[in-house]
Structure formats: C-alpha cells, structure tokens
Amino acid sequence: MPTDFHLSTFLPYRLAVLSERVSRRLSVEYGRSHDLSVAEWRVLAHLSRCGAVSVREIHGCVNLDKPRVSRAVSRLEAQGLVSKAPVDLDGRLVAISLTEKGRAIFADIVPKAHAVERRLLDAIAPEDLATVFRVMEQWHSVLDDDPDARPRSQMDLDGLTDATRRGA
Amino acid sequence: MPTDFHLSTFLPYRLAVLSERVSRRLSVEYGRSHDLSVAEWRVLAHLSRCGAVSVREIHGCVNLDKPRVSRAVSRLEAQGLVSKAPVDLDGRLVAISLTEKGRAIFADIVPKAHAVERRLLDAIAPEDLATVFRVMEQWHSVLDDDPDARPRSQMDLDGLTDATRRGA
DNA sequence: ACCGTATCGTTGCAATCGAAACGAGTTCAG
DNA sequence: CTGAACTCGTTTCGATTGCAACGATACGGT
Numbered sequence: 001m002p003t004d005f006h007l008s009t010f011l012p013y014r015l016a017v018l019s020e021r022v023s024r025r026l027s028v029e030y031g032r033s034h035d036l037s038v039a040e041w042r043v044l045a046h047l048s049r050c051g052a053v054s055v056r057e058i059h060g061c062v063n064l065d066k067p068r069v070s071r072a073v074s075r076l077e078a079q080g081l082v083s084k085a086p087v088d089l090d091g092r093l094v095a096i097s098l099t100e101k102g103r104a105i106f107a108d109i110v111p112k113a114h115a116v117e118r119r120l121l122d123a124i125a126p127e128d129l130a131t132v133f134r135v136m137e138q139w140h141s142v143l144d145d146d147p148d149a150r151p152r153s154q155m156d157l158d159g160l161t162d163a164t165r166r167g168a
Numbered sequence: 169m170p171t172d173f174h175l176s177t178f179l180p181y182r183l184a185v186l187s188e189r190v191s192r193r194l195s196v197e198y199g200r201s202h203d204l205s206v207a208e209w210r211v212l213a214h215l216s217r218c219g220a221v222s223v224r225e226i227h228g229c230v231n232l233d234k235p236r237v238s239r240a241v242s243r244l245e246a247q248g249l250v251s252k253a254p255v256d257l258d259g260r261l262v263a264i265s266l267t268e269k270g271r272a273i274f275a276d277i278v279p280k281a282h283a284v285e286r287r288l289l290d291a292i293a294p295e296d297l298a299t300v301f302r303v304m305e306q307w308h309s310v311l312d313d314d315p316d317a318r319p320r321s322q323m324d325l326d327g328l329t330d331a332t333r334r335g336a
Numbered sequence: 337a338c339c340g341t342a343t344c345g346t347t348g349c350a351a352t353c354g355a356a357a358c359g360a361g362t363t364c365a366g
Numbered sequence: 367c368t369g370a371a372c373t374c375g376t377t378t379c380g381a382t383t384g385c386a387a388c389g390a391t392a393c394g395g396t
Contacts, residue, residue: 019187092374260344
C-alpha cells in the first residue's frame, strides 16, 4: 500500500534491459574477433556509408558525445582502421575515412551483425514488426515534444519516411 | 558497393538509442530533485517491493552487477535512505531495507516516474502496446536460446504470465 | 573435528565515461 | 586590420565502470 511500483513492468526498465541484452550479445561479435567497443563499431558503420567526414558529423549522427567519437577515432587510427587528414578549406576540421584494412574488418563484421539481427527479426511476424517500429517512432515523438528530453540525433531523424515523419 | 549497412535501421542500434533516450529522460526526475543514479533508483524500487533482502538478491533481480549494487547500497546508506543489518542465521548475508526517509523519497519519485511512463504509454493504442510487449518477450526468448547471450535476470523471468512464458 | 569448496559482500585496479575547459582555427562586425 | 564571438577537435579531471581478486563465513564429505 505505500507505493505500488513494479520495476519489472516499468517501461523504461524493460527497454533498458532488452536493449542492453541485445547490445551485449551484438558486442560479442565485434569484440571477440576484432577488439572493438560500441563507439568504435558505430564510427566504422557511419564511415562505411558516409566516406570522409568530421568528428562533429559523426557525433551528430550516431548518438555518441564528442569526446567519445574523438577517442574512438584515435583508437581506430592507432589500429590502422581509419585515417585522419586535414581539410584545406578549414583548418579546424579533420576528414576521417576508412582505410582498406578498416573496410575489410568492417566487411567481416557486418554479416555477423546482420545474423544477430536476423535471428531477432525472423522470430517476429512482419506486421508485428511494423507495429513495433511504428510505436518506437511514436515514443520518439513524445520525447521530441518533451523539453526535458535530450533532442534526437540528426541521422535518426533523416531515417524517417514521410509516412512516419511528424511535424516538418 | 562495399557492404550496404545502415546503422540507423539496425535493430540493436535503434533499441539502444530509444532506451537511452527514455532512460535519460527518466533520470531527470530522480537525479534533479534527489541525487540518485540509475543503480540507486533500481535498488530503492526493489526494496520497496521486497523488504529486507541481501545484495545478492538485488543483484539477481534488477540487472545490476554485484559491485554496483554494493556501492549503490553504500551511497544510499550514507544518505540515510537504506539501512543494513546482519543476518543471524548466516553471517555472510546483509539484510538491506528502506528507512522511513528512503520510503518517503521513493514515494516522492514514483509519481514522477509514472508520469513519464504514462506519457509514453498513452501515446500508443492498447493493442499496439500489447504487440510491443509480446515482441519484446519474443526477443528475450531468442536470446534465451542463444548460448552467447547473457542469461536473463530472475525477476524479469518471474514477471512472465503463463500465456507468454516459454519452455518451463 | 578438519579441510577443501562454495558463497557473500567488498574492494583494488585499470579502463572508461561525461561535462567542462582548452587551444587552434574561422568568421564577421566595426 | 583587429579583436570578439563562434566552432572544431582534443584533453583534463573527477567520478563511474566492470572484472577479478579478496577476506570472511558457511557447508559437506570424511
């Protein structure tokens, strides 16, 4: 009677537990073979799509704070998976891009990552999957309207289709 | 044509981003007023339901590793929200329970936490919500069958209804 | 009773984290 | 041309993290 509160049915808790479990399972794939952190994996993934970009760009796209991106890039550079080059037009910027080795290692991980994802996706009926993604987008919308919530990152907004896009 | 991989549509990434955003929004509620971490919040929540329990018990129930629980309890004890008592029958165990102050602070936070959750839940049609929870449970089942995934915590298993329970 | 094994809670330690500060570079108003 | 304001990437620093030991207690076979 004091306060009836069940942690195990509390939405934020449930999301956190599932997300962390999935994330940890995935990190087995890129942490076991090659020695990558979540941040490094995300940086590689972003670079594989966007070519040569700045730290700022990555920071705004993959939900990692600036220092984390900076350090992840440093470690990746030390391992030879990534190269930094100065930008002529703006001396502050650094153009970061994948090396051949980085591309190779990423190409090696992607199928394993996709396999983990596929096992999850294949267990769900397509229409249920659609519902889930729609709901996740609605939850983001709720947070978009909440001044106390951290704003969404750029890339996650860009990924929206017109059907699911809000405001705009 | 290297490897076509979209981070922004990758399920583990999407889960991580949403979960982290929700979690961070929630932590505003118990971090701003009182000064609690996620671990401390979970410990309080568990104690509010389970009375006097051991560190081990909490550890197995709320998805926190043992040292984290131990340290969270220490901080909570230092703030007077929790009290530790030796157990007669087993000298290794410590019985942890809420103090009056701890109960009061928890009672103050719960409505705010529920408000955050409610805003999310109210945005979704009931049948869609049911689908989402069912899918989340299916994903847990997939991970339960995966030897490379970390096992699920006790309380999260206990929370299952017979309708959704797998194996057993 | 005794010793090996298991469990409980804590602590040590190295790595990581996040927020703020920093230096270098750029922009632009005056 | 100058200097204030801004941006970019890095670094600093205190706090937190996860993992692996650790001391202490309990149990079980002999």
